[in-house]
Amino acid sequence: GAGVSQSPRYKVTKRGQDVALRCDPISGHVSLYWYRQALGQGPEFLTYFNYEAQQDKSGLPNDRFSAERPEGSISTLTIQRTEQRDSAMYRCASSHTGYEQYFGPGTRLTVT
Amino acid sequence: GNSVTQMEGPVTLSEEAFLTINCTYTATGYPSLFWYVQYPGEGLQLLLKATKADDKGSNKGFEATYRKETTSFHLEKGSVQVSDSAVYFCALTPPYGQNFVFGPGTRLSVLP
Numbered sequence: 001g002a003g004v005s006q007s008p009r010y011k012v013t014k015r016g017q018d019v020a021l022r023c024d025p026i027s028g029h030v031s032l033y034w035y036r037q038a039l040g041q042g043p044e045f046l047t048y049f050n051y052e053a054q055q056d057k058s059g060l061p062n063d064r065f066s067a068e069r070p071e072g073s074i075s076t077l078t079i080q081r082t083e084q085r086d087s088a089m090y091r092c093a094s095s096h097t098g099y100e101q102y103f104g105p106g107t108r109l110t111v112t
Numbered sequence: 113g114n115s116v117t118q119m120e121g122p123v124t125l126s127e128e129a130f131l132t133i134n135c136t137y138t139a140t141g142y143p144s145l146f147w148y149v150q151y152p153g154e155g156l157q158l159l160l161k162a163t164k165a166d167d168k169g170s171n172k173g174f175e176a177t178y179r180k181e182t183t184s185f186h187l188e189k190g191s192v193q194v195s196d197s198a199v200y201f202c203a204l205t206p207p208y209g210q211n212f213v214f215g216p217g218t219r220l221s222v223l224p
């Protein structure tokens with residue numbers, strides 16, 4: 001079956017604009033995770049869901065960041081009033097067991 | 113808090129050389145430990161895992177042993193190939209949690 005997909009793959013936006021990043025997990029996977037990865041660094045945990053419930057959002061850097069997964073499948077990560085420091089690769093992963101995570105290709109966000 | 117430290121790269125080896133990439137962690141209790149690999153132009157893939165002390169994870173000729181006494185999970189391979197060139201990430205998830213913590217990654221280049 002299809003893997004984790006993310007859209008858009010690349011997003012360039014102006015400072016102050018809102019952006020919405022989409023993640024479509026592997027069908028049937030209960031858990032969905034969002035990470036941010038700066039160049040040359042490992043993924044940094046942002047938040048995760050089991051089904052539609054947001055279980056942990058301790059990694060969201062501030063209240064401009066939010067995420068939802070209303071029907072327990074597709075998830076959207078929204079960044080309001082973007083700033084240049086938000087530029088990074090945003091990665092989504094899904095899991096059936098909570099151990100093995102399957103990563104999507106990521107969305108490269110550039111804030112100008 | 114939980115953290116993962118990896119040896120800094122890049123690591124450059126000749127084909128058929130022995131590989132060790134060091135990983136140490138800080139965590140309370142008994143986390144689960146993972147190695148993920150990112151090949152050029154691709155997303156992260158699980159390479160191997162170990163969920164309790166003294167477990168050995170192995171895959172594709174790579175091995176790592178969960179050492180509680182030294183809080184380490186070093187990655188080894190006896191004979192590397194050019195196709196092993198990639199970035200390798202050590203990661204943990206705490207007991208009863210799903211918020212993965214990744215190390216910064218180690219870039220491996222294998223020369224023919």
